[in-house]
Amino acid sequence: MATEERTEQATPRKRRQAREKGQVAVSADLSRALSLLAIYLVWRYAGTGMLQRLREATERGLQAAASAELQPEDAVAACGEAMQVVALVVGPVMLAAVIGAVISGAAQTGGLVSAAAINPDWSRLNPANGFKRLFSARGAVATLKSILKVGAVALVAALVLRAHAQQIVLMAEMELRPMMAALGAIAMEMLVKCMGLLLIIGAADYAFEWWDHEKRLRMSRSELKRELRESEGDPQIRARRQQLRRGMLAQGISAEMPLADVVVTNPTHFAVALRYDAGSMGAPKVVAKGQRAMAREIIRLARMHGIEVLENPPVARSLFRSCQVGGAVPEALYVVVAEIFAALYRRRRQRRSVQMPGSQKDHL
Numbered sequence: 001m002a003t004e005e006r007t008e009q010a011t012p013r014k015r016r017q018a019r020e021k022g023q024v025a026v027s028a029d030l031s032r033a034l035s036l037l038a039i040y041l042v043w044r045y046a047g048t049g050m051l052q053r054l055r056e057a058t059e060r061g062l063q064a065a066a067s068a069e070l071q072p073e074d075a076v077a078a079c080g081e082a083m084q085v086v087a088l089v090v091g092p093v094m095l096a097a098v099i100g101a102v103i104s105g106a107a108q109t110g111g112l113v114s115a116a117a118i119n120p121d122w123s124r125l126n127p128a129n130g131f132k133r134l135f136s137a138r139g140a141v142a143t144l145k146s147i148l149k150v151g152a153v154a155l156v157a158a159l160v161l162r163a164h165a166q167q168i169v170l171m172a173e174m175e176l177r178p179m180m181a182a183l184g185a186i187a188m189e190m191l192v193k194c195m196g197l198l199l200i201i202g203a204a205d206y207a208f209e210w211w212d213h214e215k216r217l218r219m220s221r222s223e224l225k226r227e228l229r230e231s232e233g234d235p236q237i238r239a240r241r242q243q244l245r246r247g248m249l250a251q252g253i254s255a256e257m258p259l260a261d262v263v264v265t266n267p268t269h270f271a272v273a274l275r276y277d278a279g280s281m282g283a284p285k286v287v288a289k290g291q292r293a294m295a296r297e298i299i300r301l302a303r304m305h306g307i308e309v310l311e312n313p314p315v316a317r318s319l320f321r322s323c324q325v326g327g328a329v330p331e332a333l334y335v336v337v338a339e340i341f342a343a344l345y346r347r348r349r350q351r352r353s354v355q356m357p358g359s360q361k362d363h364l
Contacts, residue, residue, distance in 0.1 A: 008224045010217035024109045025213040030202030031104040036195045038100030050089045057085040160190045256287040262344050263302040267311045271295035272319040283328040
């Protein structure tokens with residue numbers, strides 16, 4: 001039996017369920033690139049001081065190692081000082097990388113924290129499932145992306161080292177301070193160029209992940225119908241519908257709008273929908289009214305439901321100012337409203353006479 005094609009966009013309910021399971025579009029490459037950007041910013045504004053401390057600690061260590069009177073306690077003290085310096089240099093860099101990764105993840109997922117995403121999935125320990133993932137289309141794409149990414153970064157690094165090859169060779173004859181300054185400059189250039197490349201790769205990877213996530217969320221027509229049937233009993237869906245109804249009523253559209261007989265317009269600045277049932281109403285009733293954007297929405301709904309739209313600016317303005325949604329037309333406007341309904345009935349009779357077959361007209 002052929003699998004039904006998934007052509008429909010995911011419903012809000014399915015998106016919410018997928019999000020609760022931790023299924024969102026996330027690019028690990030973009031997170032790494034932003035972590036590298038955070039490291040660059042720390043290095044850019046605090047790197048000078050960090051290098052100064054590292055250089056001074058290195059000089060003291062070399063001087064102590066060259067001393068013939070180095071005692072064990074001096075070696076222990078030198079190691080402790082070296083560890084402090086390394087912590088002061090490496091600590092801010094590692095902290096920046098962590099902060100960059102956290103910010104990137106929160107930006108991509110909207111601050112999602114899902115317990116379902118961290119629950120152990122024992123099926124991943126199954127070798128058969130592992131082979132399926134490895135040789136699937138998604139696994140092949142991930143492998144290809146990794147190869148291209150590593151190759152691109154290695155190429156950029158090689159080009160930077162090649163450009164400074166002569167300077168690197170001459171470092172063997174340099175003093176410690178100039179050598180470390182030169183190394184820092186080369187490292188900064190390599191970092192900036194690799195970071196720019198990884199940001200481009202990360203942005204492209206996030207776009208691909210978003211497209212792939214949307215594709216996997218798509219639904220077939222049968223799934224969409226089943227989802228809509230199930231959502232009828234969803235309390236959140238019912239509450240949302242009630243909220244929409246209250247919003248439409250507050251904006252000037254009642255639930256009786258589809259039953260209206262006529263919409264009087266200005267033609268677009270005002271719109272008032274009237275309903276009249278001679279058997280149950282003493283006067284026509286206003287079932288919707290609005291101005292500007294709401295007036296255009298009322299006219300759109302009227303045309304969608306086949307309701308007559310008549311242009312009468314003075315009457316439309318008077319009805320809008322003197323009537324409330326759900327209320328009857330005031331006595332002062334009975335005459336003009338009666339003329340509108342009379343014109344409406346004439347139009348209906350004319351349409352029926354035009355649509356009536358010729359044989360029936362002759363018989364009459």
